[in-house]
Each structure stands twice: as structure tokens, then as C-alpha cells.
Amino acid sequence: MSTSKLVIFHHLPDNNDRPALERWFAEQHCPEVCAQLPWTTRYLLYRPVPPPPGAEDYGYINYRVHENWVRSPEERRGVNGLLSFSHQPGYMDVAVANVPGEPTEDFLGAELRHGDRTILRWVTLFRYPDRVPVDEAEDWYLNVHVPEVCKQPGLTRFFSHKVLTGQTIPRSTKQRPFFDKLPPLMTKSWHRLSELWYENDAGWVDSIRANPPAYTPAPWAPQSSYPFFVPGEEFISTFLLERPDQDLLRVQSLRYF
Numbered sequence: 001m002s003t004s005k006l007v008i009f010h011h012l013p014d015n016n017d018r019p020a021l022e023r024w025f026a027e028q029h030c031p032e033v034c035a036q037l038p039w040t041t042r043y044l045l046y047r048p049v050p051p052p053p054g055a056e057d058y059g060y061i062n063y064r065v066h067e068n069w070v071r072s073p074e075e076r077r078g079v080n081g082l083l084s085f086s087h088q089p090g091y092m093d094v095a096v097a098n099v100p101g102e103p104t105e106d107f108l109g110a111e112l113r114h115g116d117r118t119i120l121r122w123v124t125l126f127r128y129p130d131r132v133p134v135d136e137a138e139d140w141y142l143n144v145h146v147p148e149v150c151k152q153p154g155l156t157r158f159f160s161h162k163v164l165t166g167q168t169i170p171r172s173t174k175q176r177p178f179f180d181k182l183p184p185l186m187t188k189s190w191h192r193l194s195e196l197w198y199e200n201d202a203g204w205v206d207s208i209r210a211n212p213p214a215y216t217p218a219p220w221a222p223q224s225s226y227p228f229f230v231p232g233e234e235f236i237s238t239f240l241l242e243r244p245d246q247d248l249l250r251v252q253s254l255r256y257f
Contacts (some may be wrong), residue, residue: 002072002073002100002101002102003041003069003070003071003072003100003101003102004069004070004072004073004076004098004099004100004101004164005042005067005068005069005070005098005099005100005101006066006067006068006096006097006098007065007066007067007096007097007098007099007123007125007193008064008065008066008067008068008094008095008096009061009064009065009094009095009096009125009185009236009238010061010063010064010065010066010092010093010094011061011062011063011092011093011094011095011185011236012062012063012090012092013091013092013093014090014091016090017089017090017091017092018063018090020089020090021063021088021089021090021092023089024086024088024089024090025064028085028086029085029086029088029178030043030045030248032083032085032086033068033248034248034249035082036077036082037249039070039071039075039076039077040068040069040070040077040249041069041070041071041249042067042068042069042247042249043066043067043068043069043247043248043249044066044067044069044244044246044247044248045064045065045066045244045245045246045247045248046064046065046066046067046240046241046244046245047063047064047245048061048062048063048064048065048238048239048240049120049239049240049241050239051238051239052201052202052204052205052239053201053205053209054205054208054209055204055208055237055239057231058124058208058227058231058235058237059231059232059233059235059236059237060236060237060238061095061236061237061238062238063092065123065238065240067244069101073098073164078172079171079172079174079175080172082175083175084175084176084177084178085175085178086178087178087179088178088179088180091179091180091181091183092179092183093183093184093185093186094183094185094186095125095185095186095188095190095236096186097125097161097163097190097193098163098164099161099162099163099164099193100161100162100164103159103160103161103195104160104161104162105142105146105159105160105162106159107146107149107150107158107159107160108150108155108156108157108158108159109155109156109157109158109159109197112156112157117156117197117199118199118200119156119157119197119199119241119242120197120198120199120200120201120203120204120239120241121195121196121197121239121240121241121242122195122196122197122198122204122237122238122239123193123194123195123237123238123239123240124192124193124194124195124196124227124235124236124237125190125192125193125194125235125236125237126190126191126192126194126227126229126234126235126236127188127189127190127191127229127234127235128191128234129220129222129229129234131220132218132220134191136220137191137218137220138191140218141192144216144218145215145216145218145228146158146160148213148214148215148216149196149213151213152196152207152208152212152213153206153207153211154198154199154202154203154204154206154207155196155197155198155203155207156197156198156199156203157195157196157197158194158195158196158197159194159195160192160193160194160195161192161193161194162191162192163189163190163191163192163193185236188233204239208226212226215228222234
């Protein structure tokens with residue numbers, strides 16, 4: 001049985017909303033998500049770390065990343081029998097991707113053992129332009145771009161999840177939305193969630209800003225410079241450490257996996 005996970009990126013445009021949102025997550029939203037056992041098998045919460053110098057230019061997501069795991073994509077719970085989620089007390093832009101639990105491709109670094117390197121995870125989410133056939137875009141990414149990325153001087157690990165097609169979050173006209181306006185990133189369909197690991201900020205700067213390899217842009221790329229997608233619209237990213245800050249279903253996830 002294959003697992004899948006919703007990866008949810010939260011961006012906070014106004015830091016004045018942080019105190020109210022922190023209380024809402026802790027007292028209302030997270031407990032309501034946890035009530036969906038046994039469908040939900042893991043619920044992991046990460047806090048992004050400060051970006052390396054220059055990383056704000058790559059669609060940096062500044063607030064939270066959550067992972068909501070289920071045993072298989074077909075077993076994600078719907079909305080029947082549930083109350084509407086509690087109202088969100090502040091504004092966040094939110095991007096959501098439904099991906100396989102295991103990466104669909106593993107490009108670099110599988111031979112490393114856990115203690116060989118320190119780990120700074122650059123988690124990226126991107127979408128191909130609407131005018132480009134996905135098969136054509138995938139051919140460029142896998143056969144042209146990935147081999148060039150693997151030449152980054154500070155890159156230690158690189159793998160990718162192809163986003164699953166179909167609805168990411170169950171929706172119902174019977175339920176009231178918990179936010180006041182639909183976040184722009186939530187309206188977008190994404191194609192890939194990729195992770196690139198470095199030992200620290202300096203490794204990222206060396207690879208991305210100071211000494212990047214030569215890249216071959218796709219002929220359809222909306223911009224000529226790396227990462228070739230429009231930051232904040234077609235490409236978002238953030239930086240995480242190895243472990244989640246909270247594993248809210250730790251005991252239950254051991255039971256149900």
C-alpha cells in the first residue's frame with residue numbers, strides 16, 4: 001500500500017497576524033485535523049529557518065510547512081460527518097500539493113549515512129507554465145535540468161516527488177470556509193515538489209549564488225535565469241531542518257503504518 005501526503009506551505013505577509021494564528025493552530029485547527037484518525041496517520045509540523053543570503057528571491061515561504069499523511073491517496077477522508085473548521089483569525093497565503101509519500105525520483109546522495117553531513121533542506125514547489133505540455137516540460141526537467149543541478153558544488157542530496165493529479169483537499173458547499181478570502185497560491189495546480197540538501201547556508205550560497213553550474217534553460221522558460229520559473233507564482237521554496245518541530249500523531253502513526 002502506497003502512502004501519500006499533503007504538503008502545505010503557509011506564508012505570512014503580515015507578522016502582526018502571527019500571535020493570533022499561533023493560538024488558532026494550537027487550540028483549534030491542529031486538534032480538528034487530528035480528529036480525523038484513523039484516516040490521517042501522520043501530522044508533522046515544521047517551522048522554516050531564516051533563509052540564506054539572497055534566498056528571498058526564490059519565492060521564500062516564511063511561516064510554516066505541514067505534512068498530512070494518509071495510508072493511500074484513495075483513503076483520504078471526505079467531509080461528511082465533520083463540522084466546518086474553526087475560523088482562521090489572520091491571513092496566510094497557502095500552497096498545497098498532494099504527493100506520494102516516497103519520492104518518485106532519487107537523483108543524488110542516496111549513499112550518504114545520516115551522520116555524514118549536516119542537513120539544510122531546500123524544499124521547492126513549482127509548476128510548469130500552462131501553455132507547455134507537461135510531458136515536454138518533464139523531459140526538460142529530468143533529462144536536461146536535473147543532471148546540471150547535480151553539478152552544484154555544495155549539493156549533497158537531491159530527490160523529487162511528482163505531484164499527484166486530482167483534488168488535494170476535500171471540499172463541500174455544505175461547509176463554511178475557515179478563511180475570509182481564497183489565498184492566491186491555493187488556486188494553483190503544482191507539478192513537482194523537490195528537495196535539495198546542503199550542509200548549511202554557505203553550501204546553498206556557493207551552489208546557487210556564487211558558483212552555480214551552467215544551466216540550459218528550456219525554450220519555453222518564462223525567465224532566462226535559474227530557477228527559470230517566476231518566483232512566488234510558479235516557484236516557491238523554503239528551508240527546513242531534519243526533524244519536525246511537532247509530530248502530533250506520533251503514537252498513532254506508529255500504530256497505523
